[in-house]
Amino acid sequence: MLARRIIPCLDVRDGQVVKGVRFRDHKIVGDILDLATRYRDDGADELVFYDITASPDGRTVDRGWIARIARVLDIPFCVAGGIRSVRDAEAVLNAGAEKISINSPALDNPALIEDLARRFGSQCVVVGIDSDTTSDGYRVRQYTGDPSRTRDSGRATLDWLIEVQDRGAGEIVLNCMTSDGVRAGYDLLQLKTLRTSCRVPLVASGGAGSARDFVDVFEQALVDAALAASVFHSGSLRISTLKRELRAAAIEVRP
């Protein structure tokens, strides 16, 4: 049976893993290879590297670290951040990443999803959606990496979720912003609501604080995978421990 996936997300800047408020106050957490292999050894099913290297003048950032990881890592990984064109994506995939994840550039240019799917196949095209809960319902936010630029994208989350699938997205990461960083659990209501309109794999993101939160999101929102960052980076929950608890709750996971 297909296992539910646990996906740690690491922020990368200039080839180092960092943490801090996005785009500010970054502290280097450690070497990218050390952390990646540590999560792999602890049972991570897949890794996401979110490249937050600033590129204000639009030049190509150094992505030599992708090939370094691809040489060593024997599980799949996805690269997010700064992928704005088929050429950007090609460089990342040729370096050895399995998937690329796009978010704001897809909102600016939705045809990019089709271009990528046609060129590389849907299976490696992940679309990230930052969804906020508002008085107008669930709305897609854009440029969430930079607080000074974050804005409403003009789209309802449900409409965008359907559109990106029609354009060829092979997987969707739904980051529920109200719950993000709060560690009070995934936004089960939102994920449950949107799951019914998602026929491709759906990855829950935002809010994981305990093993119970993962049990809940798999049992109630029926997501294919759960992504988390701070709960793993802080050391408060180890993936091996989490997987034991998921198995105890009769949720299929890879040992």
Add this chain to the structure above:
Amino acid sequence: MNSSAHVVVIDSGGANLASVGYAFDRLGVETIVTEEAALIRSADRVVLPGVGNASTIMARLTQLGLIPVIGSLRCPVLGICLGMQLLFDGSAEGDTPGLGLISGQITAMRPGHGLSVPHMGWNTLEALVDDPLLHGLDQNDWFYFVHGYAAPLSHANTVASTRYGDDFSSVVRQRNFWGVQFHPERSGRSGSRLLSNFLSLPSCD
């Protein structure tokens, strides 16, 4: 296999060529990535990787004149993911004729029951047939899958199956042509064991 044997990865134009090469590197085996017929013919092991779209990759192999070259190989050949699907007679993906080296037609997955397509993630093998490619592997080994089309079960060529809604062939073999639907290059220790088994297969039929 001796260390001077040539492992050739056919440059099918897909995006996972680097990953496949790295996986053999980790086993201490160098690979040659090439589209040259002469190099492919002289190989001791040939890997046909594939990521993307069936018709795009078949068009590329046709254009390079590699269809008869692959068909004439007598050494062990391993198709990975789409590379495995291309070994079959044809695929419903874009109504693409295949290499015709393994009997059967690739069909679109329609698992239903609320299961997502593509089938993406870690899954296991069932109903394993005794085959040297699977030495040391069993139902407890996990492999990484990403695909929206699949091979049907066949008494003639299924070596292992996998369940996702319905059962499909996840490992196949006909003569010296093996295929795996999953990505051994990204399947941890189990995948690495399978690639190592591939390197240990007897060189000729």
